[in-house]
Amino acid sequence: xxxxxxxxxxxxxxxxxxxxxxxxxxxxxxxxxxxxxxxxxxxxxxxxxxxxxxxxxxxxxxxxxxxxxxxxxxxxxxxxxxxxxxxxxxxxxxxxxxxxxxxxxxxxxxxxxxxxxxxxxxxxxxxxxxxxxxxxxxxxxxxxxxxxxxxxxxxxxxxxxxxxxxxxxxxxxxxxxxxxxxxxxxxxxxxxxxxxxxxxxxxxxxxxxxxxxxxxxxxxxxxxxxxxxxxxxxxxxxxxxxxxxxxxxxxxxxxxxxxxxxxxxxxxxx
Amino acid sequence: xxxxxxxxxxxxxxxxxxxxxxxxxxxxxxxxxxxxxxxxxxxxxxxxxxxxxxxxxxxxxxxxxxxxxxxxxxxxxxxxxxxxxxxxxxxxxxxxxxxxxxxxxxxxxxxxxxxxxxxxxxxxxxxxxxxxxxxxxxxxxxxxxxxxxxxxxxxxxxxxxxxxxxxxxxxxxxxxxxxxxxxxxxxxxxxxxxxxxxxxxxxxxxxxxxxxxxxxxxxxxxxxxxxxxxxxxxxxxxxxxxxxxxxxxxxxxxxxxxxxxxxxxxxxxx
DNA sequence: GTGAATGTTCCGCAATACGGAACGCGGGTT
DNA sequence: AACCCGCGTTCCGTATTGCGGAACATTCAC
Numbered sequence: 001x002x003x004x005x006x007x008x009x010x011x012x013x014x015x016x017x018x019x020x021x022x023x024x025x026x027x028x029x030x031x032x033x034x035x036x037x038x039x040x041x042x043x044x045x046x047x048x049x050x051x052x053x054x055x056x057x058x059x060x061x062x063x064x065x066x067x068x069x070x071x072x073x074x075x076x077x078x079x080x081x082x083x084x085x086x087x088x089x090x091x092x093x094x095x096x097x098x099x100x101x102x103x104x105x106x107x108x109x110x111x112x113x114x115x116x117x118x119x120x121x122x123x124x125x126x127x128x129x130x131x132x133x134x135x136x137x138x139x140x141x142x143x144x145x146x147x148x149x150x151x152x153x154x155x156x157x158x159x160x161x162x163x164x165x166x167x168x169x170x171x172x173x174x175x176x177x178x179x180x181x182x183x184x185x186x187x188x189x190x191x192x193x194x195x196x197x198x199x200x201x202x203x204x205x206x207x208x209x210x211x212x213x214x215x216x217x218x219x220x221x222x223x224x225x226x227x228x229x230x231x232x233x234x235x236x237x238x239x240x241x242x243x244x245x246x247x248x249x250x251x252x253x254x255x256x257x258x259x260x261x262x263x264x265x266x267x268x269x270x
Numbered sequence: 271x272x273x274x275x276x277x278x279x280x281x282x283x284x285x286x287x288x289x290x291x292x293x294x295x296x297x298x299x300x301x302x303x304x305x306x307x308x309x310x311x312x313x314x315x316x317x318x319x320x321x322x323x324x325x326x327x328x329x330x331x332x333x334x335x336x337x338x339x340x341x342x343x344x345x346x347x348x349x350x351x352x353x354x355x356x357x358x359x360x361x362x363x364x365x366x367x368x369x370x371x372x373x374x375x376x377x378x379x380x381x382x383x384x385x386x387x388x389x390x391x392x393x394x395x396x397x398x399x400x401x402x403x404x405x406x407x408x409x410x411x412x413x414x415x416x417x418x419x420x421x422x423x424x425x426x427x428x429x430x431x432x433x434x435x436x437x438x439x440x441x442x443x444x445x446x447x448x449x450x451x452x453x454x455x456x457x458x459x460x461x462x463x464x465x466x467x468x469x470x471x472x473x474x475x476x477x478x479x480x481x482x483x484x485x486x487x488x489x490x491x492x493x494x495x496x497x498x499x500x501x502x503x504x505x506x507x508x509x510x511x512x513x514x515x516x517x518x519x520x521x522x523x524x525x526x527x528x529x530x531x532x533x534x535x536x537x538x539x540x
Numbered sequence: 541g542t543g544a545a546t547g548t549t550c551c552g553c554a555a556t557a558c559g560g561a562a563c564g565c566g567g568g569t570t
Numbered sequence: 571a572a573c574c575c576g577c578g579t580t581c582c583g584t585a586t587t588g589c590g591g592a593a594c595a596t597t598c599a600c
Binding site: 295297328351 | 581
Binding site for chain 1: 293294295297298299300301302305306308309310313332333334336337338340341342343345347354355356357358359360361362363364365366367368369395396397398400402404418419420421422499501
């Protein structure tokens with residue numbers, strides 16, 4: 001598994017953070033932060049490791065993790081002395097997915113476009129500074145990595161992320177971009193250029209591109225969308241770069257995806 | 271949506287419960303209990319409703335929910351004054367799924383059996399007193415409801431649940447059955463009969479049945495399994511009762527599913 | 541045996557989460 | 571309008587509860 005799935009969207013909750021909010025429950029935030037440490041790359045984590053990652057002192061980690069085990073959100077493996085995610089986390093995700101109705105409406109059309117383009121067509125929403133797939137269908141072509149529902153992609157480098165930003169109200173857009181700039185001041189100028197190109201593209205043509213910018217061999221187009229309940233999200237169609245050339249994305253796939261999204265807007269607006 | 275998706279596996283956390291455990295973090299448990307209130311049927315819940323469901327007083331619910339919003343696990347809809355699940359819950363579930371390798375190994379064989387039987391083949395693990403699908407493939411026959419990954423099924427009435435119980439060590443088996451009996455004393459005698467039949471079937475033939483016992487028109491066979499990491503789970507093959515007659519389940523599908531699971535045991539044991 | 545990891549338990553402390561009461565708000569109903 | 575009812579939030583005094591340094595076990599490596 002060469003892909004780095006690590007969740008970079010860390011938030012530290014030092015007890016006396018600026019969140020001097022009397023309405024903020026630290027213990028809850030910390031417990032959830034522990035769960036977030038587990039990612040597809042990091043199956044098993046021990047107390048010390050969790051403590052290092054989150055900055056929470058060991059005894060507290062031990063207590064919180066113990067609680068999470070009792071609740072079924074973590075498993076404890078006595079042989080390793082480590083924790084892994086438990087079955088509890090699954091059903092939460094499912095409850096959320098089943099409440100987003102666009103998925104059912106869009107799936108047939110997505111499937112059709114996937115077959116046509118021999119690529120993957122996905123819908124994503126934003127969590128912290130990543131996009132997360134809530135639906136993804138792929139052509140049954142032999143190649144093509146399976147990035148399933150729930151997988152995370154960076155906001156700044158992908159077509160779906162840029163499209164998402166393009167669909168946001170200015171205020172939220174700025175806020176997210178500000179956070180991005182803080183996280184990676186080094187590369188921000190470069191990232192920013194790509195994002196702003198995306199914003200322009202979406203405004204002018206209704207879709208934006210990422211040609212090998214995230215992973216060398218992957219290209220995609222993205223289109224912003226807001227569902228009937230006002231939830232911002234984005235569609236994308238992406239796959240092997242040698243199949244999805246820039247020309248084809250700009251003149252064929254891009255317009256098709258944009259048209260697909262217009263269709264869905266029409267249907268779900270009723 | 272006629273199916274009752276409601277999550278019955280409630281746990282109350284009155285502050286001074288028997289959990290006088292100095293190692294138990296109540297605030298965390300309560301916060302997660304709030305998230306659990308949302309199910310595919312219950313998209314939007316307000317403070318009062320959450321308070322009623324969980325027994326947590328309103329101010330505490332307000333505080334905890336506020337915290338969950340800040341963390342991205344809940345959305346707040348000002349127009350309704352209610353909460354819905356946020357994007358944060360998704361990625362947790364995905365991180366867990368991607369760490370269960372049986373899924374990838376088993377999928378092709380599951381697909382094959384699904385086509386052959388014109389039914390759905392699934393893998394499930396247990397969360398509290400429900401089975402939760404971690405993988406599910408279905409034939410592309412026109413009929414067949416889509417129960418995706420993450421959906422919950424009762425332990426006592428389904429083939430997958432009974433098979434799961436059959437695969438557990440005696441102690442855990444007894445513990446779960448005890449909890450089941452407490453939750454529904456009324457029907458326990460009947461449920462128990464079905465479960466014990468399932469245990470016998472699994473011991474004798476390697477699979478168990480549920481013929482219209484959970485939903486009138488749905489029948490299935492189930493087979494217990496334990497993966498390379500010692501995680502107990504169960505396979506099932508189920509679908510329309512008129513296609514999957516008892517005879518066919520007993521003499522064709524059941525043995526085939528049992529054989530499939532033996533294959534997988536062989537592969538993943540390496 | 542020593543040393544450096546790990547994870548858990550102890551326990552005194554005070555910060556923290558708690559929850560009853562009160563407040564403000566909107567939307568019915570008479 | 572005046573009333574009421576249900577909701578959600580804020581207040582604030584309280585003691586509960588979670589906290590974390592220190593000490594204590596274990597295990598591993600060499």
